[in-house]
Amino acid sequence: MTVLRSVVVGTGSALPARCVTNDELTRTVDTSDEWIVQRTGIRQRYLADASETTSVLGTRAAQAALDAAGLTAADIDLLICATSTPDHTFPSTATQIQAALGMQGGVAFDLQAVCAGFVYAVTTADKFLSTGSAKRALVVGAETFSRILDWEDRTTCVLFGDGAGAIVLEARDGEGTTADRGVLSASLRSDGRHREKLYVDGGPGSTGTTGHLRMTGKEVFRFAVGSVTDVIADAFRVAGIVANDLDWFVPHQANRRIIEASADKLGIAREKVVLTVDRHGNTSAASIPLALDVACRDGRIRAGDLVMIEAIGGGFTWGAALIRW
Ligand code: UT7
Numbered sequence: 001m002t003v004l005r006s007v008v009v010g011t012g013s014a015l016p017a018r019c020v021t022n023d024e025l026t027r028t029v030d031t032s033d034e035w036i037v038q039r040t041g042i043r044q045r046y047l048a049d050a051s052e053t054t055s056v057l058g059t060r061a062a063q064a065a066l067d068a069a070g071l072t073a074a075d076i077d078l079l080i081c082a083t084s085t086p087d088h089t090f091p092s093t094a095t096q097i098q099a100a101l102g103m104q105g106g107v108a109f110d111l112q113a114v115c116a117g118f119v120y121a122v123t124t125a126d127k128f129l130s131t132g133s134a135k136r137a138l139v140v141g142a143e144t145f146s147r148i149l150d151w152e153d154r155t156t157c158v159l160f161g162d163g164a165g166a167i168v169l170e171a172r173d174g175e176g177t178t179a180d181r182g183v184l185s186a187s188l189r190s191d192g193r194h195r196e197k198l199y200v201d202g203g204p205g206s207t208g209t210t211g212h213l214r215m216t217g218k219e220v221f222r223f224a225v226g227s228v229t230d231v232i233a234d235a236f237r238v239a240g241i242v243a244n245d246l247d248w249f250v251p252h253q254a255n256r257r258i259i260e261a262s263a264d265k266l267g268i269a270r271e272k273v274v275l276t277v278d279r280h281g282n283t284s285a286a287s288i289p290l291a292l293d294v295a296c297r298d299g300r301i302r303a304g305d306l307v308m309i310e311a312i313g314g315g316f317t318w319g320a321a322l323i324r325w
Contacts, residue, residue, distance in 0.1 A: 005174035005182025006122075006129040006137070008325055010071070012064025013165040013293035014057045015280070016048040022158070031154050041256025045161025045281030048144045053087045055096035057164035058142030061289070062097055065138065065166040068296075073098075076168070077106035078134035080125055082117030082141045082285035084314075085148060086110060089204045097140060106134070113190070114198070115252050115313030117141060117285030122169070122309070122321050123186040129171040130183075140166040141285035148200055150212040159254070160213075161281030165289025178239050178324070181303070186321035187234035194223065198314040220312075224254070225261045228312045231320040232266060235308065239322050243267045248301055252311030253277035253287040262310075274300065284313065301325055 021044045022033035036042050048057065058081055066072060079101075081094035094108035113120040118141035125137040142164035149157045174180030197219045202211020236242060249268045251259050253276050263273050276291040283290060288309050295301045305325045312318035 001176040003174050003176040004130045004132060004171045005180050006126040006169040007172045007182040008167050008323060009170045010065045010067070010069025010168040011166070011289065011293040011296045012061045012066070012068055013163065013290045014060035014064065015046040015163045016052045016057065018047050018049065019044050020047050025158055029151070029154050029157060031158050036158050039257070040159060041275070041277050042159065042281045043278045046163055047146045048162040052144070052162070054083055054085050054142045054144045054164070055087045055093045055100065057144070057162065058083070058093060058097045058140045058166070059100040061142065061164035061166040062101060062138050062140050065168050069168040071136070071168060073101035073103035076103055076136050076138050078125060078128050078137040079103065079106065079108035080111050080121040080137065080139050082111045082113065082121040083143055084112055084114050084117065084284060085144045093142065094140070113313055113317040114315060115254065115282070115284045115287070116311040116317040116319050117313065118288045119186070119309055119311045119319035119321055120188060120317065122183065123188055123319060125169055126183040126186060129169055132171070135171050137169045138166055139169060140164060141287070141289045143284045143286045145213070145284055148210060148213050155217060156213055156215050159282050161283050163280055163283040163286045163290050165286050165293050167289055167292065178241060181324045184322045184324055185235045185238035186319065187231040187238070188319035189231055190315050190317040192315060194316040197223070198316070221255065221258060223316060224258045224312045225265070228262070228310065228318045229265065231318055232308070232310055235320040235322045241306070241322065245306055246272060246308055247305035248272055248274055248295065248307045250274045250288055250291050250295065250307055250309050253280060253291055254282045
C-alpha cells in the first residue's frame, strides 16, 4: 500500500558565540565543576547575547538545514518552531523565522510543549505531510532559556543553555512498511497535574512579566526515568519494532544520568545513545535537533538508520517518534 512518509532531507543547528564552562560559572554561582559533571554530565553551555534572540538562532539553524537539503525557503510550505522562549509574546517566532528566510508562502506557527516541543513538532508536521496538506516542512527547535533562568538559583541555572536546531521533512511515497524512510510512528502524552514540578512563575496573562523557571529537580528526574517509557513502548508497538532494531537513540539532553538510566531500562546499548548534554547543557526544545545535527554531520546517523527521539518537558508533556533516516 502506498503511503506518504515524512522523510528527513536535511539538518542544521546554531549556537551562540559565547561558550561558558562550569569553571566560569563558579565565579558567579555557588557551585563546582565536580558537582555539575557528577550530577548532570554537563561541562559547558552556550549563552546568547542580546542580539542572539530565539528567532535569530532559529533562522541560522533553519538556513543550515535548507542548505544541507539543497533547498531554498521557497520550497517550504510549513514551518513549525518549537519554543518556550519566543522573541515576543506575539507574533510567533515561526513567522519571524519565515520572514528572515524569505519564505513568502505556506504556514508558520509556534508550538509550546517545553522540552518535548521538538517531538511534538515533528509529530505535528508528520500529520500535515502524511495527509498531503503540505509538501515540505521546516521543523525548528529554538530556545534562549538563559533569559528565563534565575541566576541566583544554583539548582536550575547551571543546567540550561541556548541554541537551535532544525530538520527539513519532505513528503515522499513509501510502501507502508518499516523499511520505508521517514517518520514511522509517534506517540505523545501530556498530564497537566504535574504543573508545579516544572514551570515558569510568570507570563503575559498572569503577572505580566516573563517570569523565571522553577523546578523540583528530583521529581522531574524520577518521572523522566520512571514513567516516560509508555510513549516509547507505544512507538515501538505501532511500528512493530523492538529496542534492538534501533541504530540510534537521540533523547532530550537534560541529564546524562537520566539518558543512561532510560537507555538501560529500554535495553538500548550505550554506544547507540547520542549524547550532547556535556557540550550544550539542556537547551529544551532545541536539544534533540542539535544532537541530530551533530550526529548527522559527524557521520554517525546515515540514510536508512532507525532513529528514536524522545523527550519529557514541563506540563508534563512527553513523547517519542521513530524515524527511518
Ligand atoms: O528538561 C526538563 C527536564 N529537566 C530535567 O530532566 C532535570 C531533572 N533533574 C535533574 O537532572 C536532577 O534532579 C538535578 C541535576 C537537577 C539535581 O540532581 P540531584 O542528584 O537530584 O540533586 P539534589 O537536588 O538532590 O541536590 C543534592 C545537593 C543538595 O544539597 P544537600 O541538600 O544535599 O546539602 C543541593 O543543595 O546538591 C546541592 N546542589 C548543588 N550543589 C552545587 C543543588 N544544585 C547545586 C549546584 N552546585 N548547582
